[in-house]
Amino acid sequence: MNKLKEISTRREAAHNKLLSFKSKVYQAFLQMEEAAFSDGALPEKNKELIAIGISVVIDCESCMHWHIEQAAKAGASMQEVLEGVEVGMEMGGGPATVSARFALEVMEKVFKQ
Secondary structure, three states, X not given: OHHHHHXXXXXXXXXXXXXXXXXXXXXXXXXXXXXXXXXXXXXXXXXHHHHHHHHHHHOOHHHHHHHHHHHHHOOOOHHHXXXXXXXXXXXXXXXXXXXXXXXXXXXXXXXXX
């Protein structure tokens, strides 16, 4: 699970560096992220589950890591996260099943399975 720690460390370092640069684009991204994931017609948990499926399809390990953690924090169960991963697998076909392997590793860590 060193890879998961490395992803978290690198993401946090990049986040802090972009904040220190006072990046207007990054600030706008953070505002957009906050707006996109705030409760609305869909609660945050559901939005995070959607993001998990998309993350599997685009094979973004950092995205899977982040959104699985955020989904769990928003109250998603391991089964709900798994179904989000499965939707991504179906939408992405064979290549997405390869991406899903990483999501399963993250789920194991987050849900202590």
